[in-house]
Amino acid sequence: TGELDISEREVFKIPAPLDLTGLFGLAGVDRENISYPGFLPKTHPDLLMGVVSSKPANIFKALRKKDVLVQHPYDSFATSVQRLVEQAAADPRVLAIKQTLYRTSGDSPIIDALIEAAMAGKQVLALVEIKARFDEQANIAWARKLEKYGVHVVYGMVGLKTHCKLMLIVRDEPDGLRRYAHIGTGNYNPKTARLYEDMGLLTSNTIITDDVARLFNHLSGMTRETNYRRLLVAPAGIRTGLITNIEHEIANHRAGLPARIRIKVNSVVDEAVIDALYHASNAGVPVDMWVRGICAVRPGVPGLSENVRVRSILGRFLEHSRLFWFENGGNPSVGIGSSDLMHRNLDRRVEAIVSITNPGHIAQIGELFDLAFDDQTVSWRLHDQNWTPVTTDDDGVPLRDLQEYLIRRVSARRN
Template sequence: MTRTKKDLEQKDLDVSLEVDIIESVVSSEISESTLVTIDKQDEKSVDRSMYFFNRELSWIAFNKRVLSEGIDSRTSLLERAKFFAIFSTNLDEFFMVRVASVKKKFAEHMDIVSDDGLSPEKQLQVIREALVPLVTMQHEFFENTIRQELYEHGVKLLDYKDIDKKHQRYLKTYFQDKLFAVLTPLAVDPAHPFPYISNLSLNLVVIVRDRYTKEKNFARVKVPNVLPRFVKIPETDDHTFVPLEQVIAHNLDALFPGMEIISYYPFRITRDAQLDIEEEEADDLISALQEELRKQKFGSVVRMEIASDIPPEIRKELIEQLGITEADVYDIPGLIGLGDLMAISFLPMPEHQDKPWKSVTHPRLKQGDEDGKNIFDIISEGDFLVHHPYQSFTTTVQRFIEDAANDDDVLAIKQTLYRTSGDSPIVHALIRAAENGKQVAVLVELKARFDEANNILWARKLENSGVHVVYGFKNLKTHTKTALVVRQEGDRLVRYVHIGTGNYNPKTARFYSDLGIFSCNDNLGADLTDLFNYLTGYSRQRDYRKLLVAPVNMREKFLKLIQREIEHQKQGYPSYIIAKMNSLVDPEIISALYEASQVGVNIDLIIRGICCIRPKVKGLSDRIRVISVIGRFLEHSRIFYFSNGGEEQIYIGSADWMPRNLDARVEVITPVEEVSLIKELKQILEIILADNRQAWDLKEDGTYIQRVPKDGEPEMSSQKHFMSQGRPEFA
């Protein structure tokens, strides 16, 4: 039994406390005058790196943890290849967005420093210093270890020169039949300007010599991305492949007849992929966005990956033609573009892959189906949580929308869509609902990064079917994950809600770890009604009965919740904070957590990605602990727990503690108030905090140390534990 604030006020000293709360109620001797805070007037005079880790370096540390899963021999072989691919594609996006942003600030001489006090120029320097050894390590480990282990288990990624004559003849035929007509060799000389090179494209720079004039010339051949990167060799007993660029390279004589092929070298570029929409001046957001998507193809080059053995003169020519500097060049030993290993990871070799996971139906829904109840009957019996991918998205969230579309008593459906799948059953259900005569309103966020074109497509399909489609606010992204169904039941209207932490996307729901709550609570229904009026009409709604809504009241509410723990600790009441999210960046929230730590509040943070708070610093953050969990599923849920003097409160929703979430996006965090659900969420947090297989501890110097079981302690993976709860064979 946990002592509450009320118990303490009544001097009930016989009640025992949980261990983690015992520590937090120890009276702090730190007075308010000695608390370490960062005032605005002091920002330039203090060493801000004492208080904040650099955001970009923290992201690089996250991606290093991803790479570590690929290096770890405990991970299945093809899953290791997958993590190597994820590391590479993550890095592509990092350059397209984050590095591009810093480079733009530097180019425009913006006098802006990061929260840890670094100028754009210094940030570019430290980013490169962190990435060069990491990228080198990835490629060397792949070439020396992963590639060899793949070979030993029947996956042979061979160089062209290592295959026999028979298979070289096959590849020559493949080149003529599949490649030759697709390729376009482009000369570079005074009469032929340097060609446009598309983002993330793999290319060959080719040096040829005219057999008659002996003149050397420079040409470029793009490796087509419409064909598989690794060409399978038939009539072999295993999975034997040759890289596509090598098939092209060994048949260049067909592309340059009469020329002597002197040399060739692969290279790959990355462009700035940020969209620069002047929303205040845009009369038609879709048209403005489509125009920016067209311009995006021609963004400035922010990185070139190049064969490490390329001659200096060719290297110099590429740098000059692409308008970059030596600092933008990354030398790659071996294959360039390891993101293409994703295809290798899906080869039909189950003995070298994770055991297939099939999510289970939530027990409430399973029992309800057996009793012949519809989903609305089941929700009306009480709130319940769904935990994806352990519990099925299809039989819960997707079913909620599909059943609402077909239910004669449903009058209206309102939903936000941030990212959804290419052939979305959710969207099809919304279209069907409109065709069935229901009022359907959908907010489609057109500016969801890298999903802009997909969302424009779905928005138009929805509009053409009679759905009321809105696109949110100027200068704000709508990131909240909410759905509202209005149903006529007798002589009253009942509002059913789903509020989640993840996108309405059945594909990502299979490998993202997310939470959602179903409810017909009157206050939540009324709040979501007000929220959708805010999203679709003209409203300055600021007060909500239950919800924390950004950018309206969320920052203020979170700061008050942290401050309340501080006050409880000072008064001797139980105090404890647990927060799980993707990223922690916001300086104001971090400062509040430092203050809480200094008065004695224990704080456990589960931050998968970027984390700018410095834990375990004496006198600053002694009581703050940070872990990151990297595993089979992407940790994506956001959970916020406050002990509140023993009267526990817990919240879930779409927002991280980042300035963009709290100030520049529409986000929703909901309280979870059913006692059984509070217990369920707290248990989830406790299981994750106990992970000793996939958890990493953040140290005060910014390094992460992977946990390992202590002597005699069993290995415990939180993700595996959650899987075993639904399917014991995964224990």
């Protein structure tokens, strides 16, 4: 205190290091005994139907047959989303590529593919968010690089950050023009795709691709769109859409129909959504919240939230996907997208959530929630305002690590 010329009253003791970023240095230490074992993501099997293993997947051919739901890093980003952009850039039948870019790596193959496409004469639109926190300088640099090579760069809408994760490809096929789309929960960043858990829908569904096309027209200033068939879009539609679904669950429960709400987000602080969830809990609807970061929900409070459970899962990968599940009387209404339940996402950003209708994809997301809320899974559990880590059962036996379980299952998968 003497050297700093401060009094004892100005010194505050905390139970942990003040700057946790210093721990990043430990992650780079080359010591096998304290490192995670190696893991190699695999190509999603639906992208390999009829493909010789030595050849890359033909994404267009696969998506003409069926939608594909990928979960990174278990399903390879490089052989799915990245491969789709690269294949589109090299395909003479592809006429146009449109993509949102919030964060990506400096040496991104996504950027290289967009440049290659523009140089080949394709129409390429990149909607770049130059106000992405911590990445402003990098985003400006590669936005200028894209413009240099002929990419049409748009910087989004005044007053709103563009945070949605969208890609649209227009291809000239024998039966006419066909559009392909990707709607994701995470950034188009090959590096973080190996560290962050995210999900994405690859599709040629005409309703979804029409929605995505109209949203791109809206973002690029060509039209003003507010109505979509398979998308919820912020700032106009996500809060109201989610609250409508919550109220529908309450009505179903009162009518004696199956009702349940399950949500996975990074953070939840929006008062209107939280109040609606409390209302659902008081009506008897089970509410499960899987929240990695900030959580303003107080579960298990008598008279307020007895039917609410909150879990958080921390592990090798950063849980980053945003998933929304409503039981809908036994015919689940499920969506994935870019939005957390925060004011900035719902009011000051362009976000998109796409509805999932494929029964297999719905079952996949449902199983993920089942595993996360299983008492045999390691998790942090919130009661009122107190978090408790639960890692062993009553006999001290270690519980299931969800991410390690998914790694083992993917590793055992035969592509």
